[in-house]
Amino acid sequence: DTAVSQTPKYLVTQMGNDKSIKCEQNLGHDTMYWYKQDSKKFLKIMFSYNNKELIINETVPNRFSPKSPDKAHLNLHINSLELGDSAVYFCASSHGTGSSYTFGSGTRLTVV
Amino acid sequence: KQEVTQIPAALSVPEGENLVLNCSFTDSAIYNLQWFRQDPGKGLTSLLLIQSSQREQTSGRLNASLDKSSGRSTLYIAASQPGDSATYLCAVDQAGTALIFGKGTTLSVSS
Numbered sequence: 385d386t387a388v389s390q391t392p393k394y395l396v397t398q399m400g401n402d403k404s405i406k407c408e409q410n411l412g413h414d415t416m417y418w419y420k421q422d423s424k425k426f427l428k429i430m431f432s433y434n435n436k437e438l439i440i441n442e443t444v445p446n447r448f449s450p451k452s453p454d455k456a457h458l459n460l461h462i463n464s465l466e467l468g469d470s471a472v473y474f475c476a477s478s479h480g481t482g483s484s485y486t487f488g489s490g491t492r493l494t495v496v
Numbered sequence: 497k498q499e500v501t502q503i504p505a506a507l508s509v510p511e512g513e514n515l516v517l518n519c520s521f522t523d524s525a526i527y528n529l530q531w532f533r534q535d536p537g538k539g540l541t542s543l544l545l546i547q548s549s550q551r552e553q554t555s556g557r558l559n560a561s562l563d564k565s566s567g568r569s570t571l572y573i574a575a576s577q578p579g580d581s582a583t584y585l586c587a588v589d590q591a592g593t594a595l596i597f598g599k600g601t602t603l604s605v606s607s
Binding site for chain 1: 527532534538540541542547585589590591595596597600
């Protein structure tokens, strides 16, 4: 299946831990994104990579570090997790500005 | 800074009704506008994409219009069905950033 896939789907962890979320797309897209959906369901862009290069970083705390080993993968590593990091994180991909986006099914992160 | 607003925040209708969801944006310098559907606990499904040069797009019972100069878009759903119940999200694409979303309209269609 052609898609954007994220793992894990659910992640429950304690405050202070470090965790990673992985994302892969097999659509041949050049650009990948991480979005955060808060408790009020509002989706906000965090990062965008084009061909492994960071192009958007929307004032996200530096505890969040995206890593793109190749243009099909964009992983999100979060250090020193805080309660406020609890949210659903969505990965997406596209051919770039002006084209359609495809979203993954999301990773629900709960920090306790 | 671009802001996207969706009205109403929630809508309940009986099955069979035609309905309109509204989206407005403050900066008309967009490449396109996209409508998505999100089911509870699920990801986003792309419904329609309207390029800035287009006025409308249709897919089945869905019709989306775009008036770029006035910063408005509508999503028209004909003959609504219970399976249409979901949150509908509007998003605009513009230079220098990624898709900017509204807060969505949660639709409930009762049988």
